[in-house]
Amino acid sequence: MKLTLRIWRQSSATGRLVDYELEDLSPDMSFLEMLDVLNERLITAGDDPVAFDHDCREGICGMCGLMINGMAHGPEKATTACQLHLRHFKDGDVITVEPWRAEPFPVVRDLVVDRSAFDRIVAAGGYISVPAGSAPDAHATPVPKPDADTAFEAAACIGCGACVAACPNGSGMLFTAAKATHLGVLPQGQPERYSRARDMVAEHDASGFGGCTNAGECTPACPKGIPLTTIARLNADLLRGHTIRSDR
Amino acid sequence: MPDTHTEGSPIADQRAPDGPIESRWDRRRFSARLVNPANRRNRSVIVVGTGLAGGAAAATLGELGYQVKSFCYQDSPRRAHSIAAQGGINAAKNYRNDGDSVHRLFYDTVKGGDFRSRESNVHRLAQISVEIIDQCVAQGVPFAREYGGLLDTRSFGGAQVSRTFYARGQTGQQLLLGAYQALERQIAAGRVEMHARTEMLDLIVVDGRARGIVVRDLVTGAVSSHFADAVVLATGGYGNVFHLSTNAKGCNTTAIWRAHRRGALFANPCFTQIHPTCIPISGDHQSKLTLMSESLRNDGRVWVPRDAHDTRAPNDIPEDERDYFLERMYPSFGNLVPRDIASRAAKNISDEKRGVYLDFSDAIKRLGALAVEQRYGNLFEMYQRITGDDPYKTPMRIYPAVHYTMGGLWVDYDLRSTIPGLYVIGEANFSDHGANRLGASALMQGLADGYFVLPGVIGDYLADAPFEAVDDSHPAVADTLSEVRGRVTTLLAVNGDRTVESFHRELGRLMWDECGMERDEAGLRKALERIPELRAEFWQRVKVPGTGERLNQELEKAGRVADFFELAELMCIDALHRAESCGGHFRTESQTPDGEALRDDANYAYVAAWEYTGVGQPPVLHKEELAFEHVTPSTRSYS
Numbered sequence: 001m002k003l004t005l006r007i008w009r010q011s012s013a014t015g016r017l018v019d020y021e022l023e024d025l026s027p028d029m030s031f032l033e034m035l036d037v038l039n040e041r042l043i044t045a046g047d048d049p050v051a052f053d054h055d056c057r058e059g060i061c062g063m064c065g066l067m068i069n070g071m072a073h074g075p076e077k078a079t080t081a082c083q084l085h086l087r088h089f090k091d092g093d094v095i096t097v098e099p100w101r102a103e104p105f106p107v108v109r110d111l112v113v114d115r116s117a118f119d120r121i122v123a124a125g126g127y128i129s130v131p132a133g134s135a136p137d138a139h140a141t142p143v144p145k146p147d148a149d150t151a152f153e154a155a156a157c158i159g160c161g162a163c164v165a166a167c168p169n170g171s172g173m174l175f176t177a178a179k180a181t182h183l184g185v186l187p188q189g190q191p192e193r194y195s196r197a198r199d200m201v202a203e204h205d206a207s208g209f210g211g212c213t214n215a216g217e218c219t220p221a222c223p224k225g226i227p228l229t230t231i232a233r234l235n236a237d238l239l240r241g242h243t244i245r246s247d248r
Numbered sequence: 249m250p251d252t253h254t255e256g257s258p259i260a261d262q263r264a265p266d267g268p269i270e271s272r273w274d275r276r277r278f279s280a281r282l283v284n285p286a287n288r289r290n291r292s293v294i295v296v297g298t299g300l301a302g303g304a305a306a307a308t309l310g311e312l313g314y315q316v317k318s319f320c321y322q323d324s325p326r327r328a329h330s331i332a333a334q335g336g337i338n339a340a341k342n343y344r345n346d347g348d349s350v351h352r353l354f355y356d357t358v359k360g361g362d363f364r365s366r367e368s369n370v371h372r373l374a375q376i377s378v379e380i381i382d383q384c385v386a387q388g389v390p391f392a393r394e395y396g397g398l399l400d401t402r403s404f405g406g407a408q409v410s411r412t413f414y415a416r417g418q419t420g421q422q423l424l425l426g427a428y429q430a431l432e433r434q435i436a437a438g439r440v441e442m443h444a445r446t447e448m449l450d451l452i453v454v455d456g457r458a459r460g461i462v463v464r465d466l467v468t469g470a471v472s473s474h475f476a477d478a479v480v481l482a483t484g485g486y487g488n489v490f491h492l493s494t495n496a497k498g499c500n501t502t503a504i505w506r507a508h509r510r511g512a513l514f515a516n517p518c519f520t521q522i523h524p525t526c527i528p529i530s531g532d533h534q535s536k537l538t539l540m541s542e543s544l545r546n547d548g549r550v551w552v553p554r555d556a557h558d559t560r561a562p563n564d565i566p567e568d569e570r571d572y573f574l575e576r577m578y579p580s581f582g583n584l585v586p587r588d589i590a591s592r593a594a595k596n597i598s599d600e601k602r603g604v605y606l607d608f609s610d611a612i613k614r615l616g617a618l619a620v621e622q623r624y625g626n627l628f629e630m631y632q633r634i635t636g637d638d639p640y641k642t643p644m645r646i647y648p649a650v651h652y653t654m655g656g657l658w659v660d661y662d663l664r665s666t667i668p669g670l671y672v673i674g675e676a677n678f679s680d681h682g683a684n685r686l687g688a689s690a691l692m693q694g695l696a697d698g699y700f701v702l703p704g705v706i707g708d709y710l711a712d713a714p715f716e717a718v719d720d721s722h723p724a725v726a727d728t729l730s731e732v733r734g735r736v737t738t739l740l741a742v743n744g745d746r747t748v749e750s751f752h753r754e755l756g757r758l759m760w761d762e763c764g765m766e767r768d769e770a771g772l773r774k775a776l777e778r779i780p781e782l783r784a785e786f787w788q789r790v791k792v793p794g795t796g797e798r799l800n801q802e803l804e805k806a807g808r809v810a811d812f813f814e815l816a817e818l819m820c821i822d823a824l825h826r827a828e829s830c831g832g833h834f835r836t837e838s839q840t841p842d843g844e845a846l847r848d849d850a851n852y853a854y855v856a857a858w859e860y861t862g863v864g865q866p867p868v869l870h871k872e873e874l875a876f877e878h879v880t881p882s883t884r885s886y887s
Binding site for chain 2: 034055114
């Protein structure tokens with residue numbers, strides 16, 4: 001198949017969209033394999049290849065992230081850019097490819113952005129404090145299966161940043177809420193539950209993410225389908241976090 | 249005398265305790281010196297890599313009070329490739345009351361490794377396995393649970409007990425996030441200094457001790473040094489030497505290969521694992537292979553058409569024209585035989601274009617589609633996304649792919665390499681899996697090394713620290729820095745006419761054909777002729793665009809592929825010298841009349857530890873003899 005790619009190129013403070021035409025593409029190719037093909041061509045011609053983040057290419061590491069025709073990770077539901085295949089496009093399509101656009105995610109080069117703000121949110125409280133060696137037997141505390149399932153569903157977040165890119169406010173609340181929910185519904189996570197919500201949200205706000213106004217754009221864009229209810233849960237915990245005294 | 253290498257003096261593990269195997273780890277922990285808590289803040293450790301081993305080690309060493317610097321090439325420590333492990337993690341908890349024990353996990357692992365691993369190390373791994381599950385549950389890892397609230401387990405390739413703990417098909421992700429969160433907590437506490445998007449390009453050795461690393465900041469391109477009292481490499485495996493593998497695109501051998509060039513012995517490089525259940529190659533554009541957890545073999549049945557030329561769609565092939573070859577060849581283990589056996593059987597019966605079928609129709613009839621979805625839903629979705637086929641309706645097509653490397657830097661019982669102060673943990677070392685790794689054991693080893701083994705013994709070395717301060721003006725440091733900068737400049741200066749990718753593809757194909765699932769002398773000799781030619785061509789014709797002073801992903805790739813060229817040669821030399829078949833290493837010349845691997849314990853019951861002597865120069869072989877006191881070597885039989 002034949003496609004025209006309109007790709008964001010940026011090597012300084014400003015960037016621009018550049019058109020590239022590609023022919024003889026296979027519908028079985030992944031979107032990133034198509035970028036590989038383009039880059040091989042650019043390198044051979046002595047041009048600068050397109051920089052983009054990627055690693056596992058199986059939808060789990062969270063490193064890839066592209067706005068494809070204005071949609072985070074492209075048109076397929078619950079699919080990262082690396083797992084998107086060309087069979088979902090039509091021969092002759094023009095496809096716009098841009099980096100995540102959000103103030104806390106500055107562009108490093110072309111399609112590569114800096115997402116270290118997410119790490120800082122986790123560092124602010126997205127954990128259970130348990131030094132190696134200090135754990136009781138794994139069966140000491142049974143966890144009701146529905147709670148374990150809720151925790152797992154939230155823990156599936158891959159930290160890609162699609163929720164931020166899709167949000168009109170550039171909010172990272174789905175990411176933050178996923179971690180608060182994962183740890184907050186488990187018995188092991190109770191001692192730090194409310195301070196965790198408070199501290200993570202404080203770091204989220206300090207990093208320049210926007211507030212959540214329930215626009216609801218994040219969940220449909222999330223490759224792991226993290227539900228919006230996590231944000232409601234976070235808000236409830238946040239209220240407690242601000243009203244109780246806690247040493248952490 | 250062989251023409252490819254020379255043989256040096258034997259090597260022995262000086263730190264392995266003797267006496268009853270059950271108490272060796274206790275005795276070693278007791279004999280290892282400790283560092284007083286007040287002194288730990290004056291001892292520093294560099295940890296390279298943030299997967300299960302590196303993330304857990306950095307977090308734990310930080311928690312103990314050491315000054316830690318952690319490095320990863322990805323944009324965040326949460327992305328290391330441990331995250332992609334699907335199936336699960338073994339532990340000898342015996343929660344199922346099905347006859348499991350520490351001794352049985354130990355026995356299974358030694359046997360599964362085809363008697364090419366150390367009993368002491370493997371026993372320790374089995375002992376620690378139970379603590380790992382406790383630790384991870386306390387961290388909030390959301391393992392699958394039963395309705396009573398207790399942990400669920402399943403059985404996994406090669407095991408007859410149900411000892412594998414799992415979190416749907418995302419066990420690696422959940423365990424890694426646990427380690428990552430512990431690491432972030434230490435970063436916030438100021439005990440770990442994190443350097444993401446930073447790649448180690450060389451090891452700094454001063455007066456015979458590992459004292460630091462040279463890194464390149466992948467965003468600014470700046471090459472700089474970092475110093476510490478000890479260096480820990482947790483940089484994973486080298487499966488990407490085959491170009492196509494299930495590893496992440498960035499996985500590479502550079503850290504361990506550079507350490508090898510600085511004097512660390514490299515053990516059993518030819519021991520690579522090929523995973524039977526991956527999605528077949530769809531075309532020349534293929535950039536990586538995707539694994540489907542082997543837990544699928546618990547309920548899926550593997551078959552090929554009886555007629556190899558059958559072109560009908562799988563659902564149109566009647567039952568009596570299908571060959572369920574694993575069930576036929578290995579009646580007692582059936583579809584659950586270990587990976588090496590399943591992979592070779594699949595390769596011998598089909599080819600990479602046609603693949604073989606993995607069929608769930610019986611399981612769906614027996615359990616219902618809902619139960620199958622609960623067990624494998626995310627794997628089925630992934631398969632459908634990649635291939636466009638629905639596995640609930642059509643059997644999956646699978647084919648083997650390179651997945652894991654059992655070889656790695658040689659380490660003793662303390663996980664210390666042959667360079668004092670250099671420790672190697674996780675997949676990057678060679679220690680626990682022998683010639684073949686059992687399913688759900690990689691996560692176990694990574695976390696055992698990171699949370700428990702390394703923190704338990706590294707004090708024995710750090711008790712002698714702090715060592716004499718060094719800086720960039722020290723001749724050994726200045727030389728290393730200038731070598732790294734020179735190499736970057738050279739790669740950019742070649743400005744040839746072939747892309748890095750085209751070289752990597754050609755090297756990978758050669759390795760897959762000649763040093764892949766089956767190896768023979770003629771093929772290995774052919775590879776040993778071709779690799780140096782291709783390597784020379786690489787340095788004359790490679791084209792790396794741009795400059796070194798900015799984000800340059802082609803430059804990163806070029807450095808990694810350059811090191812793969814050197815490693816590839818050592819892998820072939822190792823595979824050639826080991827004229828027996830064992831585990832994942834199958835020499836065509838050494839097989840039983842039934843076509844199974846024929847081990848040669850009289851001549852090859854040793855670890856092959858290789859010493860570097862120069863690019864293209866014959867390496868020196870040092871043998872570490874293996875003794876089996878608790879598990880009698882037997883022919884591995886799964887029929």
